[in-house]
Structures are given as structure tokens and as C-alpha cells.
Amino acid sequence: MFAKKSLLSAVATALLLGVSVTGGGMSPVFASSVQQSPQQIMRLIGDKYQVGEVLSDKDAELVKKYAFEPNHVKTLADAQPDNWTVTGSDSNTAFNAFISGTVYVGLNLWENNFRADLTTYVKKGTPTHYQNSIQLDAYGLVGAGGTKIGKTAEFEVSSGWTPSSKLQYSSTFDQPFNASVAYYYITPKGAVKGATGSIEIVGVGKKK
Secondary structure: OOOOOOOOOOOOEOOOOOEEEEOOEEEEOOOOOOOOOHHHHHHHHHHHOOOOOEOOHHHHHHHHHOOEOOOOOOOOOOOEEEEEEEEEEEEOOOOEEEEEEEEEEEEOOOEEEEEEEEEEEEEEOOOOEEEEEEEEEEEEEEOOOOOEEEEEEEEEEEOOOEEOOOOEEEEEEEOOEEOOOOEEEEEEEEEEEEOOEEEEEEOEEEEO
8 A cells, every 4th residue: 555656755644543544434454363453553563662763574564554655746845735534432431422623744854744623522421621632653764774664753742631521622733743754643532531430532534
């Protein structure tokens, strides 16, 4: 699914939010052979490495295999604009809640843009605090020869726990970052807590 071409056409992107996006639909990223979800597998890879570290061949192949090729770029000055919608829902004895929002990632050779709007909604339960967050892990060529895939960036934007008894809570994030990016994945989360318990919703993505 990823074709190495020119410098910027190699800036392939992936929003591995537990789904793979092909043809405008949603489908599982891949079937786990160890009974782990795609989200768990990608989080394990993300947590295993520091920025600048080279990935193992196996982990590099997993990252490369499930990336997406961006739109064709005419000049090196053009950004690679990726727009995503994110959704997710979950319920327990304390809450029935869902998240909805949008994520924009604009990639360049080095200076990149990240913006997002994320709202957590409560359909059942009595909230006292909310927290919205999004984590990004990026991978690209690293090392002296620039021939190995490694982690090139990681960050999390978060609202922090915010007191609110309303049935919805919205956050807006704007986080420019510098890195050479060939692949990335993003994990959006909404969390709610109250006197009777708490819940965390992990989102999935669909490319616009």
C-alpha cells in the first residue's frame, strides 16, 4: 500500500486508529496473530522506541505495510494535507459516552502542522470531569546513512482533567512539530469521570 517514489511522495501517512482506510471506508488494519488489537500492537511499537531510535526490521515492516500514500505533490513546497474524522463510543455501569471530531495533519519536508477538534459526549451518567487527548507517533528515515526506519517524532496534546457537569466537552489543539515523516499514527481519546466511576473512549479514523 506504500510506494516509494520521490522525496515527498515517500512521505506516506497512516492514521492507524485501530482501522485502515481504503476506498473511503473502514476496515481492520490487520488480523493479529497474537490476539491483540491493531491499536495495542501499534501502541507497543510506539512505546518501544525513543525519538531517533531505529526500528527492528519486523517493526519497520509493520509500520511500512499499513501506511497510506498521500496525494501527488507537484513541488517540494507543497504540504501533504490529510484530513480525518474520528469517532468512538463505549459504555459501562457508570457512563455511556462517545467522541467525535476532526484531525488535520499537514506534512512538509521538516516543518509540519497538526490541528484537531475533539468533543466527548455523555449519553448516560453524571460527569464531574472530562479529559480529551490525542497522541501522535511519527516514523521516517534515521541514522547516518538515512536507510533505516526509526521514530522521528512523538507528542501528546491533552486538555488535562477539566471540571464540568455538562453532557459534552470540547477541545481544540494546534501543535506544529518538526520532523521528517514517512509514516504516522494517531490515537484520539476522550475520558470522563464522576462519583460512580469513569470511562475512556479510544477513537477510530476515517479519511475525508
